[in-house]
Amino acid sequence: MSPRDAIMTNIRGALAAGGSDEARRKAVEARLSRPPKGVIPARGQLDDEARVELFCEMARRVTASVVRVRSHDRVPKAVSEYLRAKNLPSSIRIGDDRRLKSMPWDKFGSLEVRRGPSDGFDETGVSHALAGIAETGTVALASGKDNPTTINFLPEHHIVVVDAKDISGDLESVMGRVRKKFGKGEMPRTLNLITGPSRSGDIEQKIILGAHGPRAVHVIVVG
Amino acid sequence: MQITSPAFKQNARHALDDAQLQKALGNVRGGFIDKRQKAVDALPEFDALRDSARDIKNHTLENLDLYLEAYEKQVTAAGGHVHWAETAADARRIVLDICRMTNARTVTKGKSMITEEIELNDFLEAAGIQPIETDLGEYIIQLRGEHPSHIIAPAVHVNKEQVEADFRRVHNHLAPDRDLTEPETLLDEARRILRAKYFEADVGITGANFLVAETGSSIIVTNEGNGDLTQLLPRVHVVLASIEKIVPTLNDASQILRVLARSATGQDMSVYTTLSTGPKRNGDPDGPEQYHVILLDNGRSSMLGTEFQEMLRCIRCGACMNHCPVYHAIGGHAYGWVYPGPMGAVLTPALIGIDKGGHLPNASTFCGRCEAVCPMKIPLPKMMRHWREKEFERGLNPATQRYGLGIWAWFARRPWAYNLATSLGIPVLGMLGGRNRRFSWLPLAGGWTRHRDLPAPDSRTFRQQWRERDAIKQGALS
Numbered sequence: 135m136s137p138r139d140a141i142m143t144n145i146r147g148a149l150a151a152g153g154s155d156e157a158r159r160k161a162v163e164a165r166l167s168r169p170p171k172g173v174i175p176a177r178g179q180l181d182d183e184a185r186v187e188l189f190c191e192m193a194r195r196v197t198a199s200v201v202r203v204r205s206h207d208r209v210p211k212a213v214s215e216y217l218r219a220k221n222l223p224s225s226i227r228i229g230d231d232r233r234l235k236s237m238p239w240d241k242f243g244s245l246e247v248r249r250g251p252s253d254g255f256d257e258t259g260v261s262h263a264l265a266g267i268a269e270t271g272t273v274a275l276a277s278g279k280d281n282p283t284t285i286n287f288l289p290e291h292h293i294v295v296v297d298a299k300d301i302s303g304d305l306e307s308v309m310g311r312v313r314k315k316f317g318k319g320e321m322p323r324t325l326n327l328i329t330g331p332s333r334s335g336d337i338e339q340k341i342i343l344g345a346h347g348p349r350a351v352h353v354i355v356v357g
Numbered sequence: 358m359q360i361t362s363p364a365f366k367q368n369a370r371h372a373l374d375d376a377q378l379q380k381a382l383g384n385v386r387g388g389f390i391d392k393r394q395k396a397v398d399a400l401p402e403f404d405a406l407r408d409s410a411r412d413i414k415n416h417t418l419e420n421l422d423l424y425l426e427a428y429e430k431q432v433t434a435a436g437g438h439v440h441w442a443e444t445a446a447d448a449r450r451i452v453l454d455i456c457r458m459t460n461a462r463t464v465t466k467g468k469s470m471i472t473e474e475i476e477l478n479d480f481l482e483a484a485g486i487q488p489i490e491t492d493l494g495e496y497i498i499q500l501r502g503e504h505p506s507h508i509i510a511p512a513v514h515v516n517k518e519q520v521e522a523d524f525r526r527v528h529n530h531l532a533p534d535r536d537l538t539e540p541e542t543l544l545d546e547a548r549r550i551l552r553a554k555y556f557e558a559d560v561g562i563t564g565a566n567f568l569v570a571e572t573g574s575s576i577i578v579t580n581e582g583n584g585d586l587t588q589l590l591p592r593v594h595v596v597l598a599s600i601e602k603i604v605p606t607l608n609d610a611s612q613i614l615r616v617l618a619r620s621a622t623g624q625d626m627s628v629y630t631t632l633s634t635g636p637k638r639n640g641d642p643d644g645p646e647q648y649h650v651i652l653l654d655n656g657r658s659s660m661l662g663t664e665f666q667e668m669l670r671c672i673r674c675g676a677c678m679n680h681c682p683v684y685h686a687i688g689g690h691a692y693g694w695v696y697p698g699p700m701g702a703v704l705t706p707a708l709i710g711i712d713k714g715g716h717l718p719n720a721s722t723f724c725g726r727c728e729a730v731c732p733m734k735i736p737l738p739k740m741m742r743h744w745r746e747k748e749f750e751r752g753l754n755p756a757t758q759r760y761g762l763g764i765w766a767w768f769a770r771r772p773w774a775y776n777l778a779t780s781l782g783i784p785v786l787g788m789l790g791g792r793n794r795r796f797s798w799l800p801l802a803g804g805w806t807r808h809r810d811l812p813a814p815d816s817r818t819f820r821q822q823w824r825e826r827d828a829i830k831q832g833a834l835s
């Protein structure tokens with residue numbers, strides 16, 4: 135018997151008393167095809183403006199910094215202001231994201247824009263999020279050439295652009311968006327849900343920012 | 358790791374005498390409890406979510422075979438490989454085969470209790486492959502040649518001076534006069550050293566907090582980001598997870614995530630919740646070329662259908678040990694195997710046998726805090742009692758204990774004899790207690806009086822007092 139069969143036989147033997155196989159199969163298929171929503175915290179169930187404000191507030195609570203800008207073409211200015219305020223080199227790493235690419239970066243003549251995945255030598259990376267989650271101040275990023283995952287983890291500073299219209303109240307709604315965008319049961323290779331900058335409490339339970347990922351996360355909300 | 362659970366009593370005594378450990382354990386008592394409480398208080402739906410989380414896992418366990426099948430299908434469809442391992446040895450062999458296939462010389466590791474359970478590091482080293490722990494706490498204890506003493510804070514027993522000494526010993530290529538007095542500088546040094554390792558490694562091994570049947574995704578939940586670099590930069594990503602990590606859908610995972618981070622560290626959400634599905638896609642500029650999942654049973658399927666099935670709901674949040682007075686007193690190592698605290702007291706006998714793990718379910722005051730805080734509402738004290746019964750049935754407890762229980766049972770079944778004995782004995786004990794009304798020594802009670810005094814009883818028995826209380830109540834009513 136293969137190890138798979140042995141484990142399955144053991145499981146089925148133990149479950150034998152628990153209802154007919156047919157009924158179980160139906161229940162499982164139903165859940166997989168129509169995932170129930172469960173208990174959704176009231177915290178994020180707000181109108182558009184209040185939801186975006188909650189998102190900003192929750193992101194700040196987990197020590198991300200947040201600014202709001204009116205439109206995509208204002209993002210480069212917000213980025214260069216951040217770099218200046220933090221005394222960072224005037225250079226960023228971005229992927230192929232259409233929205234990021236079409237921004238007027240050249241207005242800030244001295245800003246170097248490097249493209250493609252991070253090689254570990256970037257001080258600052260910029261990504262465009264797929265969505266935001268208001269209840270926790272979380273951004274959701276999908277892997278791929280548009281926003282390579284290395285940009286989320288290797289630079290010291292991670293700037294995340296998120297559109298206000300993509301901010302949902304709760305995690306389940308973002309999972310719903312992912313299903314819609316990639317197809318039922320399909321996923322990007324990686325979906326990163328990021329809530330603030332990297333941290334560790336492993337030495338005497340003292341929380342320190344900047345463990346293995348970015349030391350700082352800066353969120354730019356558009357709209 | 359060598360199992361020392363049978364020597365639990367000696368382990369506990371050493372732990373109580375270890376001043377450094379006692380100081381470190383203060384961090385558990387101080388930190389975790391308040392943070393969790395704050396996060397719980399801030400979410401009115403917390404209890405409803407616990408019920409939801411419990412129901413999701415119950416449903417999953419009752420249909421575990423079907424969800425495992427669905428999960429396997431989705432992993433394969435995304436270009437990943439699923440391997441099944443009945444035992445720890447099988448899982449180790451599969452990891453080694455994958456490493457050999459890819460000519461791996463070093464592997465980086467995200468934090469994973471399963472790799473502790475199967476003793477992967479020693480095995481890989483013996484096979485000439487260098488495993489590198491990348492979670493800061495795991496890295497520290499790997500340098501020290503130790504094992505985790507807590508399931509989410511592996512180095513909670515170590516203080517910063519010890520970490521400094523370890524870093525100076527191992528990172529001896531760095532300037533000897535560098536400042537390493539603060540946790541910040543220690544973390545910085547570890548960050549720099551490990552950064553290089555992620556790029557060098559051929560294989561990255563992580564655990565999984567959840568496996569999602571709907572999509573074939575594995576989910577890791579971390580704060581440092583080491584797990585992400587571990588699975589992102591090497592050519593091969595191996596996920597080692599036990600079969601009960603399955604949840605049906607992305608929504609189900611979301612429900613449980615809400616109670617996980619709050620119960621573990623008091624965060625609303627951990628910094629990184631990462632869903633990984635298969636290897637790098639066409640056109641992806643980064644990510645591993647191969648994605649393997651090893652599904653480990655190692656005794657879990659045998660818990661299904663027994664009084665210990667509910668333990669398989671455990672999401673390894675650590676809240677039960679953070680709130681356990683026994684864990685607070687002795688720390689994690691005394692439990693003698695991978696899983697400490699109340700969850701370990703239930704799980705360890707199931708996985709290594711009651712003959713070896715039998716002391717652990719006895720290490721409980723039955724205060725019930727573990728069950729009260731468990732996000733999955735696992736009845737831990739009840740299951741510890743089941744183990745005690747089994748231990749008794751199999752005659753594993755010492756003769757004196759069995760003899761004593763026999764005498765007790767004889768009296769308990771004969772109320773007249775019990776009454777007589779207590780109404781004679783209690784006043785005598787009360788008198789012998791003297792002015793302090795305490796005993797520092799009593800025949801047959803050495804196990805108790807060695808560590809603490811026994812208060813002398815009141816001069817009347819409980820049953821006498823109860824009758825008087827009833828009589829007073831009756832009088833008041835009439």
Ligand code: SF4
Pocket residue numbers: 620670671672673674675676677678699700727730731732733734735737
């Ligand atoms: S038994 Fe409950 S409290 Fe303990 S680790 Fe498991 S889920 Fe957390």
